[in-house]
Amino acid sequence: MKIGISNLKGGVGKTTISQNLAVGLAHIGYKVCIVDTDRNQNSIAWVGERDNDLPNILAVGITDPKALNKMIDQLDADHDFIIIDGTPSLGEMTTRVILASDLLLIPILPSGHDIRSMQLFFERYEQAKEFKEDIPAYFFINQYSENIKLHQSTKELLGDFGIGMLETKFNRRVAYAETSITGQGVYEYNDEKAKAEVVSLTKEVLEIASQLGFL
Numbered sequence: 001m002k003i004g005i006s007n008l009k010g011g012v013g014k015t016t017i018s019q020n021l022a023v024g025l026a027h028i029g030y031k032v033c034i035v036d037t038d039r040n041q042n043s044i045a046w047v048g049e050r051d052n053d054l055p056n057i058l059a060v061g062i063t064d065p066k067a068l069n070k071m072i073d074q075l076d077a078d079h080d081f082i083i084i085d086g087t088p089s090l091g092e093m094t095t096r097v098i099l100a101s102d103l104l105l106i107p108i109l110p111s112g113h114d115i116r117s118m119q120l121f122f123e124r125y126e127q128a129k130e131f132k133e134d135i136p137a138y139f140f141i142n143q144y145s146e147n148i149k150l151h152q153s154t155k156e157l158l159g160d161f162g163i164g165m166l167e168t169k170f171n172r173r174v175a176y177a178e179t180s181i182t183g184q185g186v187y188e189y190n191d192e193k194a195k196a197e198v199v200s201l202t203k204e205v206l207e208i209a210s211q212l213g214f215l
């Protein structure tokens, strides 16, 4: 199954979610690969830092949008999950990622600015749906704050897009930033609350995968 993590907005957590979902799935025993489509190749560097005794995750870098499909088809043969870490670049890649995904997760930060700037991404998503009707997609709130008012307005603004929202959220936690350097997922780190968030995300994604007929 191919899961795209995409948003044209930079710094919303595409890479953080890709890596932590990959770790969550790998600890269950699935064979997981991250396809890194961003020029900065963060996920490639992160895999390079992983200890040998942690579950293996392959990372493959690709920046030519025209080569994406072929690469993914090759990887699909011997992986249970391919997680596509998206790029904020305005080029063709984001449309390709959307079209290549069996499930799309769209990380967003709970701020009005970020949500309004979703329009550009949403236009891509709608264009892609002209080629492929059914592209299941969910928003994923990252760097969540307990501020209920903010959360309510986030929900209202997002409601306009007609896309569902995962129940799991990642709070803002040092663990996510730390592990981006150490090659770990927070599942492999000493923050139980962060770990619980990743367990919940993994479970929710597997439920959706099952509903969509992939498991």
Ligand SMILES: Nc1ncnc2c1ncn2[C@@H]1O[C@H](COP(=O)(O)OP(=O)(O)OP(=O)(O)O)[C@@H](O)[C@H]1O
Residues within 6 Å of the ligand: 009, 010, 011, 012, 013, 014, 015, 016, 017, 038, 086, 087, 088, 142, 143, 144, 170, 171, 172, 173, 174, 176, 177, 178, 180
């Ligand atoms: N929940 C979180 N708590 C704390 N820090 C976070 C969290 N999510 C992401 N970060 C940090 O925020 C920064 C941006 O996150 P990340 O690199 O995952 O975003 P991105 O969408 O992949 O960015 P880009 O568009 O540049 O690829 C990173 O330094 C990351 O460690």
Ligand SMILES: [Mg+2]
Residues within 6 Å of the ligand: 014, 015, 016, 038, 042, 085, 086
């Ligand atoms: Mg990134």
